[in-house]
Structure formats: structure tokens, C-alpha cells
Amino acid sequence: MKNLLVNRYQIQELIGKGTFGSVYGAIDLKSKKQVAIKVENVSISPSSIEKEIIVLKKLEGQEGFPKLYSYGIYNDHNYIVLEKLGKNISQIFKDFSYCLSISEVAYLGCQMIRRIATLHAHEIIHRDVKPSQFLIKGKTLYMVDFGSCKSFIYAGSFHIPMTEDVGFIGTLMFASRNAHAKIQLSRRDDLESMCYSLAYLLRGNLPWMDSDSSNNTESKISLRKAMLSDPSIFEGFPTEFSQILAYVKGLNFYYCPDYGFIYNSFKQIIDKFGKSSIRILKKPKKNYRTKSLNPHKHSENQKNHKKYTKPNIDTTKIIDTCICPTVESDTLPEFKNRKTIENNCKIYKSETLHDKGKKYTITEEN
Numbered sequence: 001m002k003n004l005l006v007n008r009y010q011i012q013e014l015i016g017k018g019t020f021g022s023v024y025g026a027i028d029l030k031s032k033k034q035v036a037i038k039v040e041n042v043s044i045s046p047s048s049i050e051k052e053i054i055v056l057k058k059l060e061g062q063e064g065f066p067k068l069y070s071y072g073i074y075n076d077h078n079y080i081v082l083e084k085l086g087k088n089i090s091q092i093f094k095d096f097s098y099c100l101s102i103s104e105v106a107y108l109g110c111q112m113i114r115r116i117a118t119l120h121a122h123e124i125i126h127r128d129v130k131p132s133q134f135l136i137k138g139k140t141l142y143m144v145d146f147g148s149c150k151s152f153i154y155a156g157s158f159h160i161p162m163t164e165d166v167g168f169i170g171t172l173m174f175a176s177r178n179a180h181a182k183i184q185l186s187r188r189d190d191l192e193s194m195c196y197s198l199a200y201l202l203r204g205n206l207p208w209m210d211s212d213s214s215n216n217t218e219s220k221i222s223l224r225k226a227m228l229s230d231p232s233i234f235e236g237f238p239t240e241f242s243q244i245l246a247y248v249k250g251l252n253f254y255y256c257p258d259y260g261f262i263y264n265s266f267k268q269i270i271d272k273f274g275k276s277s278i279r280i281l282k283k284p285k286k287n288y289r290t291k292s293l294n295p296h297k298h299s300e301n302q303k304n305h306k307k308y309t310k311p312n313i314d315t316t317k318i319i320d321t322c323i324c325p326t327v328e329s330d331t332l333p334e335f336k337n338r339k340t341i342e343n344n345c346k347i348y349k350s351e352t353l354h355d356k357g358k359k360y361t362i363t364e365e366n
């Protein structure tokens with residue numbers, strides 16, 4: 001990538017490389033703003049940048065989604081110029097030595113469910129929810145990377161049908177069981193991946209992760225995921241987490257999730273464990289760090305959380321602690337238009353569902 005893009009953006013650094021392209025930090029010489037520029041080769045088909053443009057245009061002005069400043073083609077590359085955000089949750093997790101407090105994880109859950117609810121309210125599913133898709137800027141958690149998104153509504157108001165053999169979509173570690181079963185994904189699958197992301201942040205690993213990466217093939221992970229019972233993934237942590245996962249796993253393919261219930265459950269955890277230990281929305285300083293934990297040693301991490309009272313940090317040294325307000329779900333705009341989504345979402349009359357092993361036919365539109 002040349003240092004100057006379209007005579008306007010001065011490339012300063014490579015922020016990271018994804019599966020399909022790279023993200024650079026740059027300065028907009030016209031506005032003097034810091035921006036992030038995502039590029040991919042024009043030969044990539046289907047273009048994930050094209051999809052990102054469509055989604056970001058739909059989400060314009062929504063809280064927690066980066067602004068889309070510009071886009072185009074330059075030197076055989078599709079590019080988009082985005083609002084520059086901070087670190088992603090995976091990087092922040094590493095900065096905190098792979099140890100976040102229960103309140104911190106629940107707080108991330110509150111923000112994640114708000115972003116997912118907004119995306120779904122725009123009739124879009126993400127299909128690749130994972131910690132690295134959430135970036136922090138100021139006190140807000142942003143959702144990024146819309147290259148795998150899909151609209152779950154077609155012909156104006158019909159829900160997409162539940163087809164099979166669709167091919168694997170997502171990231172192995174965080175993918176839903178339906179993604180492994182190659183079943184068409186819907187809103188419930190974004191929520192299942194969110195639960196796995198939070199479990200990873202609580203535990204430092206996931207039970208289907210093997211320290212020997214050659215054992216982490218799609219088929220092996222899929223089998224281990226399917227065989228695991230629900231509570232064991234959140235064992236030793238507040239029951240609200242496993243209740244949310246059980247709720248999400250029980251959702252019908254077509255069903256509009258109760259985002260407010262999930263948000264309120266996270267909020268209950270924060271109320272129980274206290275807001276004062278939430279450090280993640282501030283830049284970590286050396287003395288914020290807790291004892292280093294090996295992220296691959298599941299038992300150590302879990303033991304640490306089991307005897308959890310307060311995070312192992314010297315609170316007198318925390319000057320900038322963010323006391324994050326988590327308001328009631330009823331007052332948040334993301335959860336208000338739920339009725340409208342449900343009403344808009346019809347199922348084609350003759351469609352057959354295969355949920356939970358049962359076979360039944362929808363006779364009426366709902």
C-alpha cells in the first residue's frame with residue numbers, strides 16, 4: 001500500500017490484517033482527522049468491502065458503529081475510510097493479562113447485546129460475532145467488520161427460510177452449533193456466538209479449544225461443542241450467564257430474541273458484583289494489571305474466578321476508574337422497536353421448520 005491514498009489519506013501504520021484485507025491507520029489531510037482505512041484486492045469475490053458499505057450506510061448515525069467517511073477503488077484495491085477506533089476486546093483482554101472481572105465481562109455483555117439488537121433491528125445478522133469484532137473508543141463499545149453480514153428479511157417482510165447445507169460461516173471458536181451443522185444462520189446464532197465470546201473472556205479459554213492447534217479442526221470442535229452440557233461452560237460464574245445461553249439455545253430459527261431480557265440479566269450481574277471494578281473502558285496502566293494467567297490453562301482461570309470476591313488490584317492506584325452507568329433496558333432505544341421487528345417478520349406460509357429435531361409446518365404467517 002502506497003503512503004498516500006487518493007492524494008488525501010496519509011497512511012501512518014498497519015493496524016492489522018484480516019482474512020480478506022488489511023486495516024491501516026491514516027490521517028485525512030483535508031479534515032485533519034485520524035481515520036482507519038480498510039483495503040482488499042479487487043479480485044476478491046464476493047467483495048466483503050462492498051457488503052460493509054451497504055451495512056454501514058444502513059447503520060449511519062447509530063450509536064456504537066463506526067462512521068463511514070468515504071470509499072472507492074484505488075490501485076486495484078477496494079477501500080473504505082472509517083472512523084478510527086481504539087483497541088479490540090481481544091487486544092484489551094491481553095493487556096489485562098487475560099483476566100477480566102465478572103462485572104467487566106457483564107458490562108461488555110450489556111454493550112454487545114445493544115449493538116447486536118441495533119444490527120438486528122436493521123434486519124441484518126452479523127454471522128461472525130467474536131471479541132475482536134468489538135472495539136473501544138471512549139466509553140463506547142463499537143461493532144465492526146460487516147463482511148459476513150446477511151439480511152434475514154427478503155421480499156420486504158419475509159424471514160429467510162431455514163435451509164441446510166449452507167457452508168460454514170464464522171470463526172471456529174465462537175461459531176454457533178448451527179454454523180457447524182451448516183444450517184442457515186439467524187438472529188439466535190449471533191447471540192450464541194456472543195455467549196461464547198463472553199465465556200472466553202471469563203475463563204481465558206473455551207472448553208473446545210485444544211492447546212494442540214492440530215486438534216482444532218472444524219469437525220473436532222463441532223463435536224466437542226455439541227457434546228458439552230450448557231452450564232459447564234459457565235460453571236463457577238454467576239448463573240445469569242448460563243441462563244442467557246440456555247435461553248439463546250432454545251430460540252426458534254425465526255424468533256425475535258428478547259434482547260431486553262439478556263441486557264437486564266447482564267445488568268443484574270453488575271448490580272451484584274459492583275461497578276467499581278470496571279476498568280476496561282480506560283487505557284490500562286501497568287498498575288491496573290492483575291496477576292498474569294495463562295489463557296490456555298482453563299482450571300487455573302476458573303479457580304481464580306470461583307474464589308472471586310474483588311479483582312486482585314490495588315484500587316487506591318486507580319485514578320480514572322470508569323463508573324459505567326447501565327440504565328434500564330426500557331429506556332434504551334435499541335430495545336424499543338422490538339414489536340415492530342416482530343410484526344415485520346413474516347414466514348412464508350408453506351415453509352417447513354426443522355427446529356429442535358421436530359418437523360412442523362407453519363400454517364399461518366406470524
Ligand SMILES: Nc1ncnc2c1ncn2[C@@H]1O[C@H](COP(=O)(O)OP(=O)(O)OP(=O)(O)O)[C@@H](O)[C@H]1O
Pocket residue numbers: 015016017018019020021022023036066082083084085086087088132133135144145
Ligand atoms: N475502524 C477501525 N479503527 C481502528 N481499528 C480497526 C477498525 N476496524 C478494524 N480495526 C482493526 O483492524 C484489524 C483488522 O481488522 P479486520 O476486521 O480486517 O480483521 P480481523 O477481525 O482481525 O480478522 P478476520 O477478518 O479474520 O475476522 C483488527 O485489529 C481490528 O481491531
